[in-house]
Amino acid sequence: MRSTTTRDTRPRIIRRPHVLGSLAILAITPFALTACSGGGGAAAGGDAGTLTILDYYNNEPDKTLVGDALDRCADDVGVKIKRETVPGKDLIQKVLQQSSSKTLPDVLMLDNPDVQEIAATGGLSPLSDYGVDTSGFAKGILDAASYEGEVYGLAPTVNTLGLFYNEDLLAAKGITPPTTWDELKTAAAALTEGDTYGLAFSSIATYEGSWQFLPFMWTNGGDEADLTTPAVAEALQLQVDLVNSGSASKSVINWSQADVNDQFMAGKAAMMINGPWQIPALSADTNLKYGSVQVPVNKAGQTPVAPLGGEVWTVPVTGDKDKQAKAAKFVECISSDENQLALAEARFTVPTKTALAEQYVAKVPEMAAFTEQVANARSRTGELGEEWPEAATEIYTAIQLALTGQATPEEAFKQAAAG
Numbered sequence: 001m002r003s004t005t006t007r008d009t010r011p012r013i014i015r016r017p018h019v020l021g022s023l024a025i026l027a028i029t030p031f032a033l034t035a036c037s038g039g040g041g042a043a044a045g046g047d048a049g050t051l052t053i054l055d056y057y058n059n060e061p062d063k064t065l066v067g068d069a070l071d072r073c074a075d076d077v078g079v080k081i082k083r084e085t086v087p088g089k090d091l092i093q094k095v096l097q098q099s100s101s102k103t104l105p106d107v108l109m110l111d112n113p114d115v116q117e118i119a120a121t122g123g124l125s126p127l128s129d130y131g132v133d134t135s136g137f138a139k140g141i142l143d144a145a146s147y148e149g150e151v152y153g154l155a156p157t158v159n160t161l162g163l164f165y166n167e168d169l170l171a172a173k174g175i176t177p178p179t180t181w182d183e184l185k186t187a188a189a190a191l192t193e194g195d196t197y198g199l200a201f202s203s204i205a206t207y208e209g210s211w212q213f214l215p216f217m218w219t220n221g222g223d224e225a226d227l228t229t230p231a232v233a234e235a236l237q238l239q240v241d242l243v244n245s246g247s248a249s250k251s252v253i254n255w256s257q258a259d260v261n262d263q264f265m266a267g268k269a270a271m272m273i274n275g276p277w278q279i280p281a282l283s284a285d286t287n288l289k290y291g292s293v294q295v296p297v298n299k300a301g302q303t304p305v306a307p308l309g310g311e312v313w314t315v316p317v318t319g320d321k322d323k324q325a326k327a328a329k330f331v332e333c334i335s336s337d338e339n340q341l342a343l344a345e346a347r348f349t350v351p352t353k354t355a356l357a358e359q360y361v362a363k364v365p366e367m368a369a370f371t372e373q374v375a376n377a378r379s380r381t382g383e384l385g386e387e388w389p390e391a392a393t394e395i396y397t398a399i400q401l402a403l404t405g406q407a408t409p410e411e412a413f414k415q416a417a418a419g
Contacts, residue, residue: 048320050080051327054094055109055311058085065346069156073333079326099123104316106327112144112155112312116385119147125315126150130328136353137335140308144379154335157349158310159275160377161215162369163296164282167289169196169270177293178271181216181238184296188247191270198247200260200269203239203399208256210395211307212273213239214380215295217395218305224384224391227398227413234298236409240402253403264290275309276348276370283366292369308377310349350374 051074057066063085074081084105086094092114098104110118118124127134127150134142134151138158145153163184165177169191178184188198203209213235217224222232242248249255255263257274264272265285273295282290294304313334315327333339340351344360350371351360357375361368381388397419398412407415 048323049078050082051077051107051323051330052105053081053083053107053109054091054098054105055083055085056088056091056111057109058087062347065343069334069339069343072339073330076333077326077329079330104318106316106318106320106323107330108314108316109311110153110314112141112158112308112310113380113388115145115152115312115314116147116381118314119150119152120386123317124152125317125324125328126152127154127315127328127331130315130325132328132332136355138308138352138354138374138377140374140377140379140382141310141312141352143382144308145312145314147385153312153314154331155310155312155352156335156340157344157347158308158352158374158377159277159349160306160308160370160373161212161273161275162292162294162306162373163271164264164274164278164290164292165271166264166267167291169267177291178296179293180296180300181298184271185238185241185245185247188242188271189245192247196267197249197263197269199242199271199273200248200255200263201239201252201273202255202257202260203252203396203403204254204256205396205400206256207389207392207396209253209399210392211309211380212257213395213399214378215273215304215306216298218307218378219295219302220298224388224395227391227394227417228410230410232413233409236399236402236412238298239399240409243403250403253400276350276367279348279366292366294369294373303376304373306373306377307380308374310352 053070055066057063067083070081070083088111095108104123134154137154141155141158142151145151145155163177170177173190175187175190178187184199191198202212216235216238217232220231220235222229222235243250243252260269260272260274261278261281263269265282265288282288295306297304313331315324315331318324335352337353337356340353340356341360343349344351345364348364348367350367351357354375357371361371380392384391394413394416397416401407401412401415402409
């Protein structure tokens, strides 16, 4: 389907969502991110001993938590840093502006689905140029940070999706956390009572809806390279069944992941599909007892496969080779074992080095299911690369068609592709 799509081959930046919050609206900007011969990093940072950094952790507590890690790396590398933070929705536009004025930062943080698109423009420097060790990282995150066989960045931690459940509500019905789709439907039906639905999830018409659909599609053997297969339709049929049976609200077509969490915390949903970034809010409610497991599979024995969320730290091509080398050391430092564990523990994310999993879960047991899920998680851009946004748009379009009764799951993806 997309393998035969004719498309504009000019470099583009396609704004993708930050999965920790509400998704940005898709916007496409023609653009060529070219190497700067004038030393953009040096121009922005002032002197050779200062690295400029751009990221979108502009809200607390993430701004300070990430800032602490950056400060540690500044000491380790022996540089000063000049950091700028912008809202997530503004990051790519900022990069466009900096490229035009040849003031790209020395270190650039990107949402992981953006890496391949920007690497394709020639604006990022491969880490192999600096001998950065990329061994030991989870395959999914390396896939997300790679383009044409080269790794362009590292992520200290990542996130993914799981199934949260209200312990009291499940216990009152004698229900154990579901592990298969049949168990999920049975549990959701039994837990639906009064104004409480059994399950809440996001099927909104943005990348957020696609993101939440991926665990069901991928685990069932569905593939973004061909969204018209029975395996993909079967995953969508699950959502249709949950909504049509009344076990999930029809409002899922409008709910963001933040809305889903609000429903869960208000007792309006006994279970929800969501990510570990919700844990601080959940834990702050002393009246709420909750647990989490991996996203249920269709048939027992299948391996749960969920998407990877998180940010990658990269080295832009600024034209200043010495500063690019220091920036590469800085990127390597951010993903050191020490920083991975510190950031993961503080931010309820998962270290990207698989050897750290056991140590991490021992410190943060509530992250056990998500850490296990990350081991088999996939990059959204790992297969289609720059073509992923087209597939993501078709996914959420098909979901909307099916959940509103405009098409069967089988026909929904065909209509979405045609439209």
